[in-house]
Amino acid sequence: MTTLTPILSANWDRPESFTLADYRAEGGYESLRTALGMDPDELVDLVKTAGLRGRGGAGFPTGMKWGFLPKDNPKPRYLVVNADESEPGTCKDVPLMLANPHVLLEGVAITCYAIRSHQAFIYVRGEVLHVIRRLRQAVAEAYEAGLFGTNILGSGFDLEVVVHAGAGAYICGEETALLDSLEGYRGQPRLKPPFPAVAGLYASPTVVNNVESISSVPSIVSGGADWFTAMGTEKSPGFGLFSLSGHVSRPGQYEAPLGVTLRELLDMAGGVREGHELKFWTPGGSSTPILTADHLDTPLDFEAIGAAGSMLGTRALQIFDDTTCVVRAVLRWIEFYAHESCGKCTPCREGNFWMVQVLERLEHGRGTEADLEKLLDICDNLLGRSFCALGDGATSPVTSSISYFRQEYIDHFEQGGCPFDPTKSTVWGESS
Template identity: 80%
Template sequence: MTTLTPILSKNWDRPDSFTLAAYREDGGYQALRTALGMEPDAIVDLVKASGLRGRGGAGFPTGMKWGFLPKDNPNPRYLVVNADESEPGTCKDMPLLLANPHALVEGIAIASYAIKSRNAFVYVRGEVLHVIRRLRHAVAEAYEAGLLGTDILGSGFDLDVVVHSGAGAYICGEETALLDSLEGYRGQPRLKPPFPAVAGLYASPTVVNNVESIASVPSIVANGADWFTSMGTEKSAGFGFFSLSGHVTRPGQYEAPLGVTLRELLDMAGGVRNGHRLKFWTPGGSSTPIFTDAHLDTPLDFESVGAAGSMLGTRALQIFDETTSVVRAVRGWIEFYAHESCGKCTPCREGNFWMAQVLRRIEAGKGTEEDVAKLLDICDNLLGRSFCALGDGATSPVTSAIKYFREEFIAGTHTPAWELFPYQRTTRWSSESVEEDA
């Protein structure tokens, strides 16, 4: 596999790709017209048949999630799009919203019609003001063109879409914390059950989907389930963004079928930066167990990555070469999780705080061998015992880093990380980088 599948990113090189006119030139909103001529349940069945799985990290079948809404609940139904992208290393939804926001708007209209919702919300991370402005502009264009609002395309279907900016909390990427925040409360995860499908936004049936998941729906309606399943693998169908960042020659978004390998992606991205070699990488952001160069040929689909000991997550491929201290990288991630913990449960609140202290000590060369055991003990008390997945995810980089690079943690008992791995400043002037001592 050496080719990409530019579908959502097809027109990103157009200066006006974000406009309604440019989107319609390439057939935009034809899928909405098609969907409005179908029965809502038929669209749900189509998405189920396509095998589309949630692109936000968990990989839950999208059509199945839509089908969970109770048919006998008299309350209104809501669609909520999770655009609170804040996992360290994850950077796929924001570029998509900047370059092709109408793919999401059309997907929202189709998904809302399918689940019989007349109100949809997009929860966007508050710091990305430029993204919020562009998305609101796209929604305004859609309203003006009769693609949102009352009697969409003369179908009798009404839909209102609200773009809501959050206050910048990583925990609000968790769907129930997002719903609390959307209702005006402090963003903290809810006890489940009940699940959002039964009692979500305003205690009503709610579907919460990732940006990329919803933006993929129009192409499925336009081209059919067989077209979508022709890409990817048997259980991980379709295409997705693979976000390469870090020590790679050409970082960026690579839209490819699920099942592509990092070796193939690196070949397309020019490889690890000139003069260096791959040391470790994350397959799905910092909350997934790290991989090493031994995993270069692991197919990047949900099943293969899971069988290899990690998670596909958000396909945020952070690439680190041999100049990087694993201890330093993990310490930075854990400080982030300690800062972003909502504090609702003790294992996460205390566990991340104390792991950060221990990691700082090891990074400074003042650790002990007991500190390594202490980290694993904290992870053992955190995994499966926190209120939501934030705590579980925080253990992943620690346990996997000790598994593959225990010697670096042991070295932290006598030598600081900045001596073992001196800081470097990298200036990117072209495809090659120039390194200078900091």
């Protein structure tokens, strides 16, 4: 299990890995040629059999999502790739698109053929201008080579692909807010149902998938379902990019089978920075409940992490050592959620604002034990009552940190301030 599986990241060390020539030299777009010779429904069944689960956080079966498109709807079908990577700690899609954009584009073409779509949009976070430029260059190369456009590879299949730059709103990572933004409206989540598969982009049947999910499709076509399920676990098959950041000796992307443990990944990454011990970590970004050193050997798959009380999410493993003040870290996260809340629903708009006020009091030693109960009460009113998952996600670091580190919260107001040495205590690598 400690063996890495460089598939999406196999050519990242090559200086021209982002070019069409380099990608094709390694067999790129051969999976598209194979797919175009298959029946679309056969491709959908292949992805279902492989058990590919969404790599954007929720882990919903990708092939099942494709199968939700109504067969009797006369409107055009759309594929929308969610490349609005904005979750604190999540940093896998940007390097993937930067180093290997053509594996995403090949996945886009195969997916569109499978779901009988002739129009795809790749929605990219607007701040990553270098990625947008590289993607657009890769799309231009694909058009010039006859891989996009009319009559792809002589198959009779037509496909248009647009790279769309967002405006830097975290909420647009939520699929329906992304669709509103793509249509030119303010990015805010829609009430569901109807779900995007029935009435998505321009009120037409739409599939919304994450970058890594779509990028995994070419290897499934070339390797087959048995090859893919041979990796990972029974219910969480395949491989994935694990993003290690924070207090780790060698931060970066580690592509490994699902079910690998943090202990194994840390061994490969040189461990927690020298002289310190692991205090807490996130398995899937800041919107997943934190875990502690007691969970080092928990398999990183959807079921095991769920049983441990958290979520696998985007596999953004943020590592915090014993110099970190958990109250300060949680406050920084909630400040982010308060800033990024779209304001459409009251629980999220008000709840995150007030959690910031309470957490600030606690961090500066002016809180009380009643403030801890107030935080939990706010979370109870947020969880399951907001329009989208932003509100739910914001409760995760608060409730889990109080569960594991309640005494640390108490120490703040009993000692009249943060008990950590401000010259050594760090959040996001910065001295406070």
